[in-house]
Amino acid sequence: VAAPAAVNPPGVVGLAAAELHPSVNDPLLDSMNFLNEVMDRYPDAISFAPGAPDESFFVDIDVAAYLQRFSDYLCDVRGLDQAGIRRALFQYGPSQGLINDLVAEALRRDLQIPAQPQDVVITVGCQEALVLALRVLHRDGDVLAVVSPSYVGVTGAARLLDIPVVAVQDLGAGPDLEVLRSECARVRALGGRVRSLYVAPDFANPSGSRLDLSTRKALLDHAERLDLLVLEDSAYAFTAADDAPLPTLKALDTTSRVVHFGTFAKVAIPGARVGYVVADQWVRDGSGDVRRLAVDLATAKSMVTVNTSPIAQALIGGMLLTHGGSLATLGRAKADRYRENLRLLIAALRRHLGDPADRVDGIGWTEPTGGFFLRMRLPVPADEALLHRCASEFGVLWTPMQAFYIGGGGEREIRLSCSYLKPAQIDEGVRRLALFLADIDARD
Amino acid sequence: VAAPAAVNPPGVVGLAAAELHPSVNDPLLDSMNFLNEVMDRYPDAISFAPGAPDESFFVDIDVAAYLQRFSDYLCDVRGLDQAGIRRALFQYGPSQGLINDLVAEALRRDLQIPAQPQDVVITVGCQEALVLALRVLHRDGDVLAVVSPSYVGVTGAARLLDIPVVAVQDLGAGPDLEVLRSECARVRALGGRVRSLYVAPDFANPSGSRLDLSTRKALLDHAERLDLLVLEDSAYAFTAADDAPLPTLKALDTTSRVVHFGTFAKVAIPGARVGYVVADQWVRDGSGDVRRLAVDLATAKSMVTVNTSPIAQALIGGMLLTHGGSLATLGRAKADRYRENLRLLIAALRRHLGDPADRVDGIGWTEPTGGFFLRMRLPVPADEALLHRCASEFGVLWTPMQAFYIGGGGEREIRLSCSYLKPAQIDEGVRRLALFLADIDARD
Numbered sequence: 037v038a039a040p041a042a043v044n045p046p047g048v049v050g051l052a053a054a055e056l057h058p059s060v061n062d063p064l065l066d067s068m069n070f071l072n073e074v075m076d077r078y079p080d081a082i083s084f085a086p087g088a089p090d091e092s093f094f095v096d097i098d099v100a101a102y103l104q105r106f107s108d109y110l111c112d113v114r115g116l117d118q119a120g121i122r123r124a125l126f127q128y129g130p131s132q133g134l135i136n137d138l139v140a141e142a143l144r145r146d147l148q149i150p151a152q153p154q155d156v157v158i159t160v161g162c163q164e165a166l167v168l169a170l171r172v173l174h175r176d177g178d179v180l181a182v183v184s185p186s187y188v189g190v191t192g193a194a195r196l197l198d199i200p201v202v203a204v205q206d207l208g209a210g211p212d213l214e215v216l217r218s219e220c221a222r223v224r225a226l227g228g229r230v231r232s233l234y235v236a237p238d239f240a241n242p243s244g245s246r247l248d249l250s251t252r253k254a255l256l257d258h259a260e261r262l263d264l265l266v267l268e269d270s271a272y273a274f275t276a277a278d279d280a281p282l283p284t285l286k287a288l289d290t291t292s293r294v295v296h297f298g299t300f301a302k303v304a305i306p307g308a309r310v311g312y313v314v315a316d317q318w319v320r321d322g323s324g325d326v327r328r329l330a331v332d333l334a335t336a337k338s339m340v341t342v343n344t345s346p347i348a349q350a351l352i353g354g355m356l357l358t359h360g361g362s363l364a365t366l367g368r369a370k371a372d373r374y375r376e377n378l379r380l381l382i383a384a385l386r387r388h389l390g391d392p393a394d395r396v397d398g399i400g401w402t403e404p405t406g407g408f409f410l411r412m413r414l415p416v417p418a419d420e421a422l423l424h425r426c427a428s429e430f431g432v433l434w435t436p437m438q439a440f441y442i443g444g445g446g447e448r449e450i451r452l453s454c455s456y457l458k459p460a461q462i463d464e465g466v467r468r469l470a471l472f473l474a475d476i477d478a479r480d
Numbered sequence: 481v482a483a484p485a486a487v488n489p490p491g492v493v494g495l496a497a498a499e500l501h502p503s504v505n506d507p508l509l510d511s512m513n514f515l516n517e518v519m520d521r522y523p524d525a526i527s528f529a530p531g532a533p534d535e536s537f538f539v540d541i542d543v544a545a546y547l548q549r550f551s552d553y554l555c556d557v558r559g560l561d562q563a564g565i566r567r568a569l570f571q572y573g574p575s576q577g578l579i580n581d582l583v584a585e586a587l588r589r590d591l592q593i594p595a596q597p598q599d600v601v602i603t604v605g606c607q608e609a610l611v612l613a614l615r616v617l618h619r620d621g622d623v624l625a626v627v628s629p630s631y632v633g634v635t636g637a638a639r640l641l642d643i644p645v646v647a648v649q650d651l652g653a654g655p656d657l658e659v660l661r662s663e664c665a666r667v668r669a670l671g672g673r674v675r676s677l678y679v680a681p682d683f684a685n686p687s688g689s690r691l692d693l694s695t696r697k698a699l700l701d702h703a704e705r706l707d708l709l710v711l712e713d714s715a716y717a718f719t720a721a722d723d724a725p726l727p728t729l730k731a732l733d734t735t736s737r738v739v740h741f742g743t744f745a746k747v748a749i750p751g752a753r754v755g756y757v758v759a760d761q762w763v764r765d766g767s768g769d770v771r772r773l774a775v776d777l778a779t780a781k782s783m784v785t786v787n788t789s790p791i792a793q794a795l796i797g798g799m800l801l802t803h804g805g806s807l808a809t810l811g812r813a814k815a816d817r818y819r820e821n822l823r824l825l826i827a828a829l830r831r832h833l834g835d836p837a838d839r840v841d842g843i844g845w846t847e848p849t850g851g852f853f854l855r856m857r858l859p860v861p862a863d864e865a866l867l868h869r870c871a872s873e874f875g876v877l878w879t880p881m882q883a884f885y886i887g888g889g890g891e892r893e894i895r896l897s898c899s900y901l902k903p904a905q906i907d908e909g910v911r912r913l914a915l916f917l918a919d920i921d922a923r924d
Contacts, residue, residue, distance in 0.1 A: 051773060053765035057619045059783065060776040061765075094566040099791065100544035122538040126751035160604050160753075160785040167784055171640060175501045192783035196615060198642070307570035309604075309789040321497035321505075329495060332504040339503065339636035340611055341604040341785065345753040347543065348789045 059195040064188065067439035070420055074427055082465035083433040084452040087241060087408045089302055090373055091456070097305060102354030103347070106135075109357055129346045132334040133158025135353040138361060139312050146364045147273075148287040149296060155316035157333045158344045162271060162299035162311035166234075167193045167340065168333045169267060169295055169313060174199045178231035179223050183211045185440035185449075187241050187269065190234045202230065203442035208402065210247035211235055213258050220262045232265040232295075237285055238273035239407020242440045242451045246276075246404065252285055259293045265317075266294045274303050274367040275374045275406040292317045295329070300352050303367035308348040375406060377454040377462060382410070384466035389473065398448070399473060408455040411437065416476055418450045430475070432468040503639040508632065511883035514864055518871055526909035527877040528896040531685055531852045533746055534817055535900070541749060546798030547791070550579075553801055573790045576778040577602030579797040582805060583756050590808045591717075592731040593740060599760035601777045602788045606715060606743035606755035611637045611784065612777045613711060613739055613757060614676075618643045622675035623667050627655045629884035629893075631685050631713065634678045646674065647886035652846060654691035655679055657702050664706045676709040676739075681729055682717035683851020686884045686895045690720075690848065696729055703737045709761075710738045718747050718811040719818045719850035736761045739773070744796045747811035752792040819850060821898040821906060826854070828910035833917065842892070843917060852899040855881065860920055862894045874919070876912040 053061055075083060103125070110116040110124055124134060133139075136153035143149040143156075159165040170180065170193050180194050184203035194201050202219045204211040211233065220230045235255070237247040247255065259266045268285040276282065286296035299311040315329035337343070359366040382403050385392075392400045398415030416422065418436045427433050437449035454462055497505055519527060547569070554560045554568055568578060577583075580597035587593040587600075603609040614624065614637050624638050628647035638645050646663045648655040655677065664674045679699070681691040691699065703710045712729040720726065730740035743755040759773035781787070803810040826847050829836075836844045842859030860866065862880045871877050881893035898906055 050770075051761050051763045053763050053776075055619065056763065056776055057616050057780075060616055060779045065779060088572055091563070091567055091571060094570045097566070097570055099547060103543060119535070122541070123535055126538040126541055126749045127535060128532055128745070128750040160789075163786045164784060172501050172504055175499065189783070189786075196780060196783045301572070305570045306572040307790045309785065309787065309792075317495050319495045319497050319500065326494075332497075332500055335504045335509060336501075336640060339633070339640045340608060341753065342607045342633075343753065345604075345789055345792045346751045347795065348753075348792060351791065 057196075059192070062192075062195055064191075064439050067420075067436070068188070071423075071435060074423060075433060078427040078431070078433065081427050081431045081433045082457070082461050082468065084454065084457070084465060084469075085433045085435045086456055087453045088456045089306060090370065090377075093370060093373075094305065099351060102351050102358065105354035105357050106350040109353065125346050125350050127346075129343045130334075131338040131343050132156070132330065133312075133344060134346045134349040135356070138353050138356050140314075142356060142361055142363045143296075143298075143314065146362055147270075147284050149284060149314060151296075151314045151316065154328055155314050155330050157313050157315065157330050157337060158349055159311045159313060159337065160341050160344050161301060161309045162269065162297050163189050163193070164337070164341060164344075165297050165311050165313035165333075166190055166267070166269075167196070168336045169232075169297075169315065170194060170199055171197055172329070172332045172336050173265060173295075174231055177228055179228055181211075181216060181219060181230050181233040181264070182442060183235050183240065183243070183245075184442040185243050185437055185446055186234070186442055187236065188440065190267075190269075191442065200228075201442060204233070205445075206240070206243050206245050208243070208245055210237065210245055210251045210255065213251075213254055216258060217262065220264070230262070230264060232267050233259065234267045234269065235285075236269040236271065238270060238276060238282070239404055239409070240269075241272070241407075242409055242411070242435070242437060244402050244404040244407050244409045244411055246282070246406070249282055252282070252288055256285060256288055256293060260291060264293070267297065268294050269297045271297075271299050271302060272407040274363065275371045275408075277375060277405060280405065286314060300355075303363055303370065304352055304355050308352050310344060310348050310352045371406075374408060374455055377457065377459070378404065378406070378408075378410070380459050380462045381452065381454040381466065384463050388466050388470035397477060401452075408453050410452050412450050412452055414448045414450060414473070414476070415480070417447045419447075426469075426472050430468045430472040432465050432472065434469075501640075503636070506636075506639055508635075508883050511864075511880070512632070515867075515879060518867060519877060522871040522875070522877065525871050525875045525877045526901070526905050526912065528898065528901070528909060528913075529877045529879045530900055531897045532900045533750060534814065534821075537814055537817075538749065543795055546795050546802065549798035549801050550794040553797065569790050569794050571790075573787045574778075575782040575787050576600070576774065577756075577788060578790045578793040579800070582797050582800050584758075586800060586805055586807045587740075587742075587758065590806055591714075591728050593728060593758060595740075595758045595760065598772055599758050599774050601757050601759065601774050601781060602793055603755045603757060603781065604785050604788050605745060605753045606713065606741050607633050607637070608781070608785060608788075609741050609755050609757035609777075610634055610678075610711070610713075611640070612780045613741075613759065614638060614641055614643055616773070616776045616780050617709060617739075618675050621672055623672055625655075625660060625663060625674050625677040625708070626886060627679050627684065627687070627689075628886040629687050629881055629890055630678070630886055631680065632884065634711075634713075635886065644672075645886060648677070649889075650684070650687050650689050652687070652689055654681065654689055654695050654699065657695075657698055660702060661706065664708070674706070674708060676711050677703065678711045678713065679729075680713040680715065682714060682720060682726070683848055683853070684713075685716070685851075686853055686855070686879070686881060688846055688848040688851050688853040688855055690726070690850070693726055696726065696732055700729060700732055700737060704735060708737070711741065712738050713741045715741075715743050715746060716851040718807065719815045719852075721819060721849060724849065730758060744799075747807055747814065748796055748799050752796050754788060754792050754796045815850075818852060818899055821901065821903070822848065822850070822852075822854070824903050824906045825896065825898040825910065828907050832910050832914035841921060845896075852897050854896050856894050856896055858892050858894060858917070858920070859924070861891045863891075870913075870916050874912045874916040876909050876916065878913075
């Protein structure tokens with residue numbers, strides 16, 4: 037899509053940006069646009085910036101075969117005839133979803149999440165699921181707590197819905213629970229309440245943090261005492277090594293405090309735009325009737341996108357069925373690839389820059405065991421000018437972390453992503469990064 | 481998806497419905513649930529209720545062939561190689577869309593709307609486009625004016641976003657412009673402003689109204705004088721007879737007052753969930769830079785669904801290309817079918833009930849020349865009890881209109897839809913409806 041001409045034609049209505057909703061005027065957007073512009077300007081640079089899935093897995097995608105596999109399932113298991121199958125795929129469908137049974141079964145088997153089909157809403161990616169949950173759960177100024185640095189999807193959704201946000205620092209192992217407690221008290225003292233906490237317990241974007249088991253339990257304990265709902269984003273959980281599994285918060289959740297979010301973008305393909313939310317909470321209305329929170333999320337969905345494309349759902353359903361109905365099986369080869377890329381990235385950093393513990397010059401990095409991202413610390417502010425210089429002089433790109441921090445912080449941090457690169461690119465990229473860092477040192 | 485058990489398990493958190501966002505507690509939802517329950521309870525009744533597309537057109541849908549057609553286009557016209565095609569279909573993609581050029585060209589050719597690709601955002605159905613436009617255009621209590629009876633999608637989106645709504649009565653030929661003017665004055669006197677007006681000029685759901693050419697021009701004139709944006713929903717415009725075309729508001733719009741919405745649900749298939757919005761307005765920011773409103777809608781979209789499934793877009797793109805890139809060609813056979821169904825419905829009503837102009841008993845109906853719907857007036861309130869009786873005793877279903885009216889009205893009106901029925905069902909359904917009406921008369 038080309039840029040518009042720079043001149044407003046005479047006689048035509050002009051809108052003032054200041055009169056539009058503030059969510060489209062957020063300064064974060066400028067940072068993201070800047071990053072995109074730099075990437076466009078230096079197409080030959082090696083980019084550790086985008087957290088996009090590895091495209092080599094796309095070669096195996098046979099849309100027609102997966103749709104046929106799901107159609108056979110509709111016939112064999114749900115007893116639909118050909119007209120019924122066509123109706124399921126091509127007509128309007130239920131807002132709650134078409135593949136809820138397959139998703140619920142996979143979550144039970146793979147993640148020990150006791151989800152039933154009626155607890156699940158199938159959404160247009162995880163993003164829509166976040167929008168629906170934030171919308172339905174927050175009213176009248178209810179506050180959302182977010183780990184900082186934070187995923188832009190959740191803060192963006194909050195801005196769009198005018199939901200106030202408080203930050204809970206993540207120093208590398210998940211949200212600081214002391215800060216969570218004090219923020220809740222502070223909001224309460226002002227007459228409000230923190231209604232929910234967003235957290236990604238496994239290899240979060242952008243921090244790469246993973247919560248250990250005791251932190252998970254302590255977080256749930258705090259949620260209970262502070263009367264919070266926990267919004268658990270599990271996008272990167274599938275990349276954990278098989279010999280180091282940790283239960284999701286939802287699997288540990290005995291009192292329905294956790295709303296669980298997932299996406300097929302990473303275990304399957306982004307292009308289907310299929311995600312899901314497990315919302316098994318009970319909602320009681322004024323007349324005493326109860327329903328699942330999932331029903332309310334589906335109601336909200338009917339006002340946002342009506343329903344998730346049943347063709348896209350069928351494609352994902354067919355992919356799941358082809359892999360024995362298992363998310364883990366569907367994602368295994370990808371998880372292995374991403375872990376290997378991360379191992380190569382960390383090995384290259386150590387080869388070129390030594391042991392981060394030995395460095396005394398302000399350079400350092402995290403060494404996560406899964407996910408797409410690690411955080412690196414620079415000795416100088418990682419601002420737009422520095423990124424520009426790194427791209428133009430050294431041919432390597434990364435993401436400044438500052439924009440992910442709520443209320444300041446992260447000025448000297450960058451995010452490195454390796455999900456999308458080939459091994460040779462990772463090595464060459466780190467070599468260039470090391471030259472860049474040496475140049476920073478030399479200028480000091 | 482089965483209903484949950486009615487008992488809240490002990491020890492499990494319960495949420496009070498009253499603490500959720502009001503949009504999921506709206507009384508309109510009860511009406512819609514009631515209607516769904518009645519349809520489920522009387523599956524053998526002939527239903528004039530749902531406005532769903534005719535499923536006989538689904539037989540010809542060959543997903544793989546359409547995807548191939550679009551892939552060939554990506555190769556031949558955009559010069560992509562196989563890896564590039566896979567990336568376009570399966571990777572994350574631009575929030576603004578993948579098929580903007582095809583949609584813009586079709587709108588130029590078929591509807592004389594001077595759209596450029598950069599003016600268009602491809603959305604998850606028309607519903608998401610409405611959500612995006614309402615969100616971006618309304619801030620700080622800006623009011624939305626809506627024709628009443630109104631499409632539930634637009635009032636639902638407004639509720640979800642806490643946007644206040646005022647009603648502008650549609651007495652059968654579009655919004656009453658006197659009411660529009662007085663409502664704008666009333667809101668202004670209260671210190672607010674009416675920012676936009678939602679209207680479907682061609683065979684609106686649920687009213688079936690069509691604006692004639694002079695009303696279209698007068699509406700644009702009012703929009704200019706009242707400083708409103710007009711949100712034009714063109715979902716049913718394609719059903720107009722070829723010999724009676726009327727220009728869309730957007731085609732008549734010389735000052736960029738109109739934001740134009742469309743959907744492929746009716747001309748192609750609902751299951752792709754692909755719609756679009758044309759937003760060629762210029763937005764000027766604080767530093768004097770200009771951009772298209774479409775850019776802001778795409779920004780908002782990045783926070784709602786990130787992007788519309790490129791696979792779904794490719795399917796629609798392939799369908800368009802297979803029909804010469806023309807919306808009119810793509811929709812022609814369907815438009816003919818829907819007009820024929822409407823002709824049969826009106827003929828059956830006249831055969832069984834006479835000329836509506838001759839009736840003096842409070843029964844009457846509109847006779848639109850396109851769209852999916854007509855309105856019928858009953859001599860008694862068309863409430864839930866009456867629908868129940870009509871379904872159980874006469875085996876025919878319809879939609880009460882009252883729920884579509886904002887702030888009261890429509891108590892004795894029903895909506896009849898014929899998009900989805902076969903000719904024999906239409907005739908038999910009207911026969912049953914006539915028996916039901918005779919029974920009402922007899923009870924009086």
